Amino acid sequence: MTTLLIVDDSPIARQILRKCLPKDADFTVLEACDGRDAIEKFQLFRPAITFMDMTMPVMDGFEAIAEIRRIDPKAVIIAATANIQPKARKRIADLGALMLLPKPVNPGAVRDALSRARIATRDDTQG
Amino acid sequence: MIFKQIADMISMGLLVLDEDLNVHFWNRWMALHSNITADEIVGKPLFDFFPDLNEPNFLRNCRSVFTFGNFAFFSQKLHRYLFPFRPAYSDRTPFDFMQQSCTMGPIRSSDNRVQYLFLSVSDVTEVANYEEQLVEMNRKDALTGIYNRRFFETSLQQEFKRSLRHGRALSLIMIDLDYFKRVNDLHGHQVGDDALRAFAAAVHSRLRESDLLARYGGEEFACLLPETNGPAARTLAEELRRMTEETRWVCREVELRLTISVGVAESRPEMGGFEILLKKADDALYAAKAGRNRVICYN
Amino acid sequence: MSETRFSATEKDLLQELMNIGFGQAAADLAQVIGLSIKLSIPDIQLFKTCELSRHMTEEMDGEQEFSLIEQYFLGKFQGIALLALPARSGKKLVTLFGLQDQCNWSSENLAMLEKEAMIEVGNILIGACVGKITELLNDVVLYSPPRMRIQDVRDSNLPNNLFAPGSLAISLKTVFHFERKKITGQLFLIANQDSIAWLKTALNAFMEQYE
Structure with missing residues (x-):
């Protein structure tokens, strides 16, 4: 069983992402509504994969990714954002996020992201 | 059949470009004023025939229409004309070229993707002429x-x-x-x-x-x-x-x-x-x- | 008028979709105009049509002088877009858009060129934002030619043909910023009551694709 953490300030965005998860797989899904909440949940539950929205109140996704990667340098984080300007893209990559998932999300893109994330986690445990 | 005829009968220029800015359609009005037939230009890059259009402003507007599906307006006031045609119906016009007001917009495929863009060309030489006279009279x-x-x-x-x-x-x-x-x-x-x-x-x-x-x-x-x-x-x-x-x-x-x-x-x-x-x-x-x-x- | 009110879920989804739409618009704009642009998270407000001037007065800095570009968009989503640019930003925009190469411009034409540059920026910014929102919600709109608005919007009304007196309107506002040129302005998309009803339907249709 894989634990996922979905971070987004919008309840509907979290709901949409949940609905895009493959139905045949077994996930435990946790939710957080801003960066600070995400860090707390991450420390408590150590999810295998974190989906991170970038623009949020209290603490945004950029700060949260940096902090989570400090807590666990191997944390697998997928940045979900509509802002795919090269500058934002580069900043997200530099912070150590695995990849960028463009919004609005759809089941196909989420499935692809999850399989890339699984390969990343496997590589990490083996390496 | 009807639409093809309309496109060829209306008194304005109408052309369609694909994403590489090759000419996909060229109506009779365009053919008559440019002396370039549809057979000659269709399938070929527009810029081969009109190299002056290959400039940042025109290109930006093409990109914009393909990306956002919006419209672009080329006013006579700013651009004078896009296509260098001789004034056709105006005698004693002070203009060397036909004054044009052009509009660019999207043409979508069945899945709503912008597949082509159209460009319509209106001859506004008479209006511009008249305006110029009014301005002169005012001075x-x-x-x-x-x-x-x-x-x-x-x-x-x-x-x-x-x-x-x-x-x-x-x-x-x-x-x-x-x-x-x-x-x-x-x-x-x-x-x-x-x-x-x-x-x-x-x-x-x-x-x-x-x-x-x-x-x-x-x-x-x-x-x-x-x-x-x-x-x-x-x-x-x-x-x-x-x-x-x-x-x-x-x-x-x-x-x-x-x-x-x-x-x-x-x-x-x-x-x-x-x-x-x-x-x-x-x-x-x-x-x-x-x-x-x-x-x-x-x- | 109850059917034009949004539920909490609808509000949340609308906000999320606007964030996505404006985010995509910013990314694509950077490509199209070759310059990075920031669009703030859109602020969504419902108000009575007759309260436009009050709404705009509240939203705009009374100290600053603005040039206003207006453009109508017509579809299931329909209304008026208003772009407020600092009054003296025209000069910077002329060079930004390379319009100075268009012709040999005499100084008397320079004012016209600056005006045209602002209109050009307005056309692309408005097209990007309206285009992305309607694309997400499966609508296609037509645009009127943009023009400089002469009347001060703070003491004028919305056009009656689109906005019936006494009806509701929805305003989506974003603050945009061209980083390299240090130009900041505001974009208002003001849609009419029919659009609000359509938005509700379209939002539900959007959710259905995830069921």
């Missing part, structure tokens, strides 16, 4: 055909700023025809009007292309002289005074003797605004009129 004095007071004041303001910015000379001559009321009283307004016209034409012929002559009031005229300093303006003023005095003015078979009073002022950096320059020239004119047939320079 000119109906009686003499030289510029009117309003245009003179706008130009004075601009030239004054320009002379300050570039540190270049600028002079102003104000002219008043002496005892002109007598001409009207003695010979009637028609003779008076003819005299004003003849005088304006005579002064105009002695000015340079860059100078600006305007009718300032009833029998008062103004000359704006860019890149002319005080002494040079004075020489010109003196010449105009002598010319007026020495000319035999014949209007409607009436021979007139005319003289003028002239005020001259040169723009100085310490003058706060164009109004000061105008005031100085006017003061000089006022002083000249005390004696008539004289040139007075403000210094």
Whole structure:
């Protein structure tokens, strides 16, 4: 069983992402509504994969990714954002996020992201 | 079938471009005005035929329409035209090329993706022509055909700023025809009007292309002289005074003797605004009129 | 008028979709105009049509002078877009858009060129934002030619043909910023009551694709 953490300030965005998860797989899904909440949940539950929205109140996704990667340098984080300007893209990559998932999300893109994330986690445990 | 005919029958240009900006459709209007048939151009890059369109503004608008599905408008005011065609239906047009107003917009595939863009081309030469005439009419004095007071004041303001910015000379001559009321009283307004016209034409012929002559009031005229300093303006003023005095003015078979009073002022950096320059020239004119047939320079 | 009110879920989804739409618009704009641009998270407000002037007065800095570009968009989503640019930003935009190369411009034409540059920026910004929102919600709109608005919007009304007196309007506002040129302005998309009803339907349709 894989634990996922979905971070987004919008309840509907979290709901949409949940609905895009493959139905045949077994996930435990946790939710957080801003960066600070995400860090707390991450420390408590150590999810295998974190989906991170970038623009949020209290603490945004950029700060949260940096902090989570400090807590666990191997944390697998997928940045979900509509802002795919090269500058934002580069900043997200530099912070150590695995990849960028463009919004609005759809089941196909989420499935692809999850399989890339699984390969990343496997590589990490083996390496 | 109907739509193909409409596209070929309407009196406007219609073309369709694909994402690589190759021509996908070229209507008959475009063919007739460009002398390029659809067979020749369809499937080929538009820029092979119209290389001047290969510039940032046109390209940006194409990208925008493909990306956002919005419209782009190429106004005649800014662009004049996109396609260099000869004016077709307008004789005596001042334009070398057909003036065009063009609109660009998206054409979508069944899944709503922008697959092509269309460009419509309207001939607005007649409208632009008419507009140009209106603008010109608005600047000119109906009686003499030289510029009117309003245009003179706008130009004075601009030239004054320009002379300050570039540190270049600028002079102003104000002219008043002496005892002109007598001409009207003695010979009637028609003779008076003819005299004003003849005088304006005579002064105009002695000015340079860059100078600006305007009718300032009833029998008062103004000359704006860019890149002319005080002494040079004075020489010109003196010449105009002598010319007026020495000319035999014949209007409607009436021979007139005319003289003028002239005020001259040169723009100085310490003058706060164009109004000061105008005031100085006017003061000089006022002083000249005390004696008539004289040139007075403000210094 | 109850059917034009949004539920909490609808509000949340609308906000999320606007964030996505404006985010995509910013990314694509950077590509199209070759310059990075920031669009703030859109602020969504409902108000009575007759209260436009009050709404705009509240939203705009009274101290600053603005040039306003207006453009109508017509589709299931329809209304008026208003783009407020600092009054003297025209000069910077002329060079930004390379319009100075268009012709040999005399100084008297420069004012016209600056005006055209602002209109051009307005056309693309408005097209990007309206285009992305309607694309997300499966609508296609037509646009009127953009123009400079002469009337001060703070003491004028919405056009009656699109906005019936007494009806509701929805305003989506974003603050945009061209980083390299240091130009900041505001974009308002103001849609009419029919659009609000359509938005509700479209939002539900959007959710259905995830069921």
